[in-house]
Amino acid sequence: MTVRLSNGTYIPIEMHKVRIVQKTTLPPAAQRLAAIEEAGYNTFLLKSRDLFLDMLTDSGTNAMSDNQLAAMMVADDAYAGGESFYRLQSATQDILGFKHCIPVHQGRAAEHLLAKIFIKPGDAVVMNYHFTTTKAHFEIAGGKVLELYGPGALDTESTNPFKGNLDLDRFRAAIDEWGVEHIPFVRMEATTNLIGGQPFSLGNLKDVRAIAAPLGIPVIMDCSLITENAYFIKRREAEYKDWTIGQIISEMMAQCDLIYLSGRKSTCVRGGMIATNSDDYYTTLKGWLPLYEGFLTYGGMSSKELEAMAVGIREMVDIDVASSSADLIEYFVNEMTSRGIPAVTPPGGLAGHVDAMKFLPHLPQSVYPAGCMAAAVYLVSGVRTMERGTISMDRDEQGNDVFADIELCRFAVPRRVYSMAHMQYVADRLSWLMANKELVGGLEFYEEPPVLRFFTGRLNPINNWGAKLVEAFAAEFGPDA
Numbered sequence: 116m117t118v119r120l121s122n123g124t125y126i127p128i129e130m131h132k133v134r135i136v137q138k139t140t141l142p143p144a145a146q147r148l149a150a151i152e153e154a155g156y157n158t159f160l161l162k163s164r165d166l167f168l169d170m171l172t173d174s175g176t177n178a179m180s181d182n183q184l185a186a187m188m189v190a191d192d193a194y195a196g197g198e199s200f201y202r203l204q205s206a207t208q209d210i211l212g213f214k215h216c217i218p219v220h221q222g223r224a225a226e227h228l229l230a231k232i233f234i235k236p237g238d239a240v241v242m243n244y245h246f247t248t249t250k251a252h253f254e255i256a257g258g259k260v261l262e263l264y265g266p267g268a269l270d271t272e273s274t275n276p277f278k279g280n281l282d283l284d285r286f287r288a289a290i291d292e293w294g295v296e297h298i299p300f301v302r303m304e305a306t307t308n309l310i311g312g313q314p315f316s317l318g319n320l321k322d323v324r325a326i327a328a329p330l331g332i333p334v335i336m337d338c339s340l341i342t343e344n345a346y347f348i349k350r351r352e353a354e355y356k357d358w359t360i361g362q363i364i365s366e367m368m369a370q371c372d373l374i375y376l377s378g379r380k381s382t383c384v385r386g387g388m389i390a391t392n393s394d395d396y397y398t399t400l401k402g403w404l405p406l407y408e409g410f411l412t413y414g415g416m417s418s419k420e421l422e423a424m425a426v427g428i429r430e431m432v433d434i435d436v437a438s439s440s441a442d443l444i445e446y447f448v449n450e451m452t453s454r455g456i457p458a459v460t461p462p463g464g465l466a467g468h469v470d471a472m473k474f475l476p477h478l479p480q481s482v483y484p485a486g487c488m489a490a491a492v493y494l495v496s497g498v499r500t501m502e503r504g505t506i507s508m509d510r511d512e513q514g515n516d517v518f519a520d521i522e523l524c525r526f527a528v529p530r531r532v533y534s535m536a537h538m539q540y541v542a543d544r545l546s547w548l549m550a551n552k553e554l555v556g557g558l559e560f561y562e563e564p565p566v567l568r569f570f571t572g573r574l575n576p577i578n579n580w581g582a583k584l585v586e587a588f589a590a591e592f593g594p595d596a
């Protein structure tokens with residue numbers, strides 16, 4: 116945050132102009148009740164037309180820049196050898212310092228290919244924290260995911276600036292226990308999505324490399340949210356406070372043997388890629404690309420998106436781009452904590468999160484507090500959020516619920532899409548909801564898919580609490596609010 120008001124406060128002022136807008140409407144409470152009932156109290160099943168603000172995810176929902184849109188107009192739609200690919204390759208070389216660039220259709224496709232070439236049954240894949248698609252692909256390949264986060268990483272209210280650090284003692288112990296030959300790589304996720312977009316420090320990354328490199332363990336980075344992690348390093352790690360985002364990203368890349376990313380996040384497009392300087396990795400990976408993704412110079416992406424990604428990679432090292440969402444999230448988290456709302460601290464990248472077990476302390480994990488909170492937030496605000504708790508875990512082999520480590524309601528903040536007024540509105544409605552929390556009850560499944568049930572499962576509100584909540588809300592704000 117660079118602009119300071121005369122009263123001394125900093126505001127997340129937008130360092131861009133808005134020149135194309137998309138209309139949004141606030142559906143009245145009665146419409147929201149009908150919509151959530153039809154959606155089985157699952158926010159994934161709501162329709163855009165029934166939403167005011169869509170804070171479900173920052174994936175593929177970010178605002179693109181004028182330069183990205185302009186680049187899409189000059190895309191070269193050749194099946195093989197298209198210019199668009201070579202522009203992406205040179206952006207990768209210039210900004211990330213890797214000579215090989217392998218486009219894929221999105222982040223999970225990169226994970227699929229990496230699982231295929233690196234992981235054998237019986238391997239242990241070391242990481243700071245898992246992501247849903249990462250874990251699924253690595254486990255299908257027969258690997259066991261070891262999440263070696265440090266003490267306090269799962270504390271929702273904290274002052275630890277780097278909850279995404281990998282714990283070095285646990286890393287050394289895992290190497291002793293499993294043996295180097297069973298550790299195909301160590302994976303660092305740049306801002307750990309599922310624990311609140313929390314970054315790791317550059318010092319920690321260098322320590323990880325210092326342990327891994329002499330043993331021949333490759334360091335792989337999931338760079339989907341790289342700009343936010345680099346921005347937090349600049350803000351929170353004294354040694355790098357005068358470095359540019361570009362210099363910090365280069366230094367991060369210099370610690371890695373290979374990186375991959377979902378272009379749907381930091382680069383504001385829809386696609387993904389893998390990059391490396393290793394000729395061996397490149398040769399092995401490229402053998403599989405035409406089978407699973409597409410020819411080497413498009414990898415399942417449209418040439419328009421290749422062009423936009425090339426520009427997105429160059430733009431993401433601009434501090435005004437890197438800070439755009441992180442600063443608004445910090446403002447939003449402060450708006451929440453100043454109202455006594457149990458938001459996850461310190462603020463992370465991608466979203467503001469609320470600890471649903473603290474927000475709704477009367478609801479046990481067996482009735483899914485984070486799912487209840489997501490539905491209730493929609494009912495009182497028209498804002499769509501995502502449950503990240505026990506509903507996002509599938510049942511065990513005996514059919515019992517597996518309680519999540521933490522129950523979070525996630526308010527994603529897509530880059531350059533929402534304003535301070537939007538954040539104030541959300542914090543205000545949350546404050547009303549917290550004052551009326553006894554009206555929020557539990558949920559139970561009536562339609563439950565066996566895998567990834569959070570996407571399409573449907574639930575009932577126990578004792579029909581949704582209707583009562585809407586009634587109390589409308590009594591105070593009027594029927595049109």
Ligand SMILES: *Cc1c(COP(=O)(O)O)cnc(C)c1O
Nearest residue numbers: 221222223246248308339377379
């Ligand atoms: C989104 C994401 C992925 C998966 O990428 P998709 O493009 O959604 O397939 C992987 N890792 C992280 C950290 C992500 O945020």
